[in-house]
Each structure stands twice: as structure tokens, then as C-alpha cells.
Amino acid sequence: MNESLGNTLILIGCAIWAVALSFFKIAERHIDSSQINLIKNSVGLVFVTGWMFFTGGWNPGNVDLAWQLMFASGVIGMAFGDVFFLSAIGRLGVGKATSMALLTPVLTLVLEFFILNRIPNEGSFFGMFLVLIGVFYLHGPVKNISKEGFRLIFLACACVAVAQVLARWSFDLDQDLSLGTSAFFRVFGGVVGMAFIMGRGLRSKYLSAISKGPHLKPLMIGAFLGTGIGICLYQSAAKLTTATQLSFLGTTTPIFAIPIAWIIAKEIPQKRVVVGALIAIAGVSLIFLF
Template structure:
């Protein structure tokens, strides 16, 4: 069992991200994605401080080296500020279910980036698994549409997007940001404590979003969000399962297995999120979307063959 500790941590990460994506989608539609991003990181920082004080005897990562601070801070900037900003806006535009499905693009992005930065090489079966995962995603987001030619005499079928193109691009940007953040985290973390490493990333994210809010003159939205009790409940729930548990377990995963494998297992959220999407948000899910999500998970399962 411990031989697969990295894979198990990645699976738990997927469960945590299922909860947090639903919570943040709901909160983002109420108070905006920028406010949600900053508040959830501040909450997560205090959770980390309490946990690391208990587990390590220090509330702040005083023992991190300059090397670790540099790479983990860069990881937080890329993964949290850039990647999550795009992802959270995708939640608002196309919803958490489709956004997290597109986020399954993270594995090939991660594998490609880790090849150049970490020198990690995936096996042929790993690549087969990722190709199947991508086929599952394509099945959901693409559709065939009839178009008339020559005054309607001929009908031609063409592939189009079944969902908002800007929303899909936002989610793709989120996937690229998360993939880069994962690889940078692994490079900077080494054997350092995953929770303390996550705390460094969170602090960088707080600074980045604070600067962004001031620059865009949207800081008033933070105060409005803090007064919205319903939104704050969702942000608090998402903060515990996302920036705290989810991010920390994702780092545990990349510490104990290849970054590309960890990212692929984390991408099963699209299947995990279907039941709550139907029950909580009353979304209508057709058979093609269910089959596409299942194919995505089958692609993940190949990593264990």
C-alpha cells in the first residue's frame, strides 16, 4: 500500500478538489472570483499556521531554505495567482463540472513541462493513459453541428464547441497554470514538509492577489464578500478542502510519484463531480457527458496497469 502512497494521495486530492470546486463555483457566482481567491487563501494561511504549529512546532516555515522559498514562491505565483484566477473565472462562465473536466488537460501539460524542468520521462503506457483521458474530454466538450452549403442543397457536419469558448480557454489556462505550479513545487520542495511548502505557496498567492485587487481597484469587492454570510460559508468550506487539504496532498503526491502520474490521477474530478452537480446544482447531464467522463477515468486507471 505504501508503495502507492503518491497515487493514494493524488486520489484523495481529487476527492478534496471535488468538494472545493463546488463550493467555490457557488461562492464565485455570488461575490466574484477575485474576492473568493484572496479570502480563501487568507483562511487557508491561518489553517496552515495552526496545523504546522501543532505538527512541526512552528507556525511559519522558518526552516525553509532560500532555494525552497524561491521555487515554491514562484510555484505559488504561477499556480495560485495565474492558474486559479483563470480557473475560478471558468467556474463562473461554464461551471465547475465542465471546468474540472477540461482541467484533466493538466497531466499532458505537467508531463511536457516536467520533461524539460525535472527530466522525468513517462512510459508508453502512461502516454496511452493520457491520450485516452484527452479523448474522454473531447467527447464532452465537442459536438457535431449541421451547416448548409450551396443554398441549403448540401449538409455538412462540422465540429464545434458545446460550451462557451472563452470559458473553455479560461479552464485550459487554469490547467496550464496548475501543471507549471506542480512541477515548480516538486523542484523546490524536495524532502521538505508538504504542508509547510504549501504555506509558502499560499503566502505568495495572498500577496499576488492583494496587488492585483489594488491595481484593478476591486478591493471593495472583498469587503462586500466578507459581509455575505452565505458566500463566506462556502469559501470557508472550500478553503479547508482546497488550499489546505487539496494542495498539501497534491504536493505529497508529487513527492512520492512522477508529477505526470500524480496530475493524471487528480484529474478524475470530472467523474466524482457528476453526482453532486446533478443533486445540488440540478444540472442536466446527458449520456455522452457521462461516458466521456468515464473514459477520462479509464485513462487514469491505465497508470496502475
């Protein structure tokens, strides 16, 4: 495992994802989160299909369970998880939502222990506690907590944590599963998951989302960056590093997202959000670095 390369790819991916989220925030002023996620995943599927053939073509590996886990990872993470997360962005803003999403590494650590038998290190429990302090601090006093926003973020974090562990499990089962093919299965799972979520309204919502309007340009830019380029970087990193490391370095997203959202989406950062994010990042550092 070339973890240093994997870690670098994660950081680049976090910066690109932060830019994409700001464009999705603009698009969400005109269409709902399920429409954004449907287009995001559809554009990503076209992109990764080309990437798959560019990097060696169709290669599902030698273990059927491996690509099935990757497909399930896409359904859970890219369909359900991203719908919850994009909905949370609409309620909380990019900065607060990405900062609260720092709960993901904590959930990933727990899942890796039970599913992949990876034992947490000594600083894990104190680190988890510090993450929770940071997340609740940035959300503000208890009386001001948006229960719906917190619920959406928690569901998003849980789905993404499960998806990350499934992706890591898939690569552990079959190292011959190519990056391009694994990305295809993951994004295809995201598209199928969105078709299930939207049900009978799929066709009308799809046509509405791609119709000309003020949402279309930011939506397409976000989809190209977030899923098109982002999934290629993410899949490469997922094969090169552990799920916990992937989740840990993913916590750098707020560092990029808060200033980028200020510039692109005109979302003025709150001091509480910045401080809370730093506390939570320190907690994640204790979980994975000590």
C-alpha cells in the first residue's frame, strides 16, 4: 500500500469536493437535494466510464463479492449518504455541515473494529469525545440546535462510514479489482440508489434538473468536480490507504470548505463554526495519529 500517495490524493480530493459543495449550495436555491445528487451521480457515471476504459478497460477482478460490496458502497454512500448531506447543507450551510461531518471518522473507526477487526489505538476514546465536543460547540447552544439538521448530518455520516468500510473491504478481498471498474460500480450504485429514492418522480425531476435555469451551470460544475474528478481521486486513495486514514484526512474538508464557501457561495463563516471545526479536527488527530 503506497499510503503517502493515497494521502496526497485524499487532500486534493477534499479541496475539489469543497469547491463542488459551494456550487451545489448555489444550485440548491432552485432545485432540491435529490435532483442535485441524481445529476451529480449521472455525470460521474459518464466520467468514470471513460476513465475505466482509459485505465485498462473492464476488469471486475476474481471475487464477485468484491464488486458487489463496491456497488453496495455506492448505493449507501453516494445515493443515501449524499442526499442526507446535501439536504443538511441546505439547512446548515457548507461550513457548518462539513464541520459536523467530522463525526464520520468516529463512526468509521467503530465499524472497522466490528467488521474488519481493526483495533483502535490508545488515543481513540479521548479523541472521539473531543470530536463530539467540537461538533456540538460549532452547532451552538442546545436550544438553538436544529434537530432536523443534526439528524440529516448523523444519517449522512453513518451512511458514508458504512460506504468507506465496504469499499476498503472490497479492495481487501480482491486487489485485482481495477480502479476504473471499482469506480464504475460505486457510481453506478449511486445512480441506482437515486432511482430507487426518487421512484415514480425520477423522469420529471431529472428533466427539471437539466432544464435551462440559474441552477444548471453551478450544478454541472459541481458534478464535474465533485463526482467526475473527485471519484477518480477517491477510488485511487481508497485502494492505497485504510478506511480510517481515508476518513481522517477527509476531515480536512472544512479547512477548504469554509473559506471557499465564503468566496463562491457568499456564505460568511461564523467564529463558532471555525473554532468547533478545529476542536473536532484535533479530536480526529488523537484518534488516528497517536
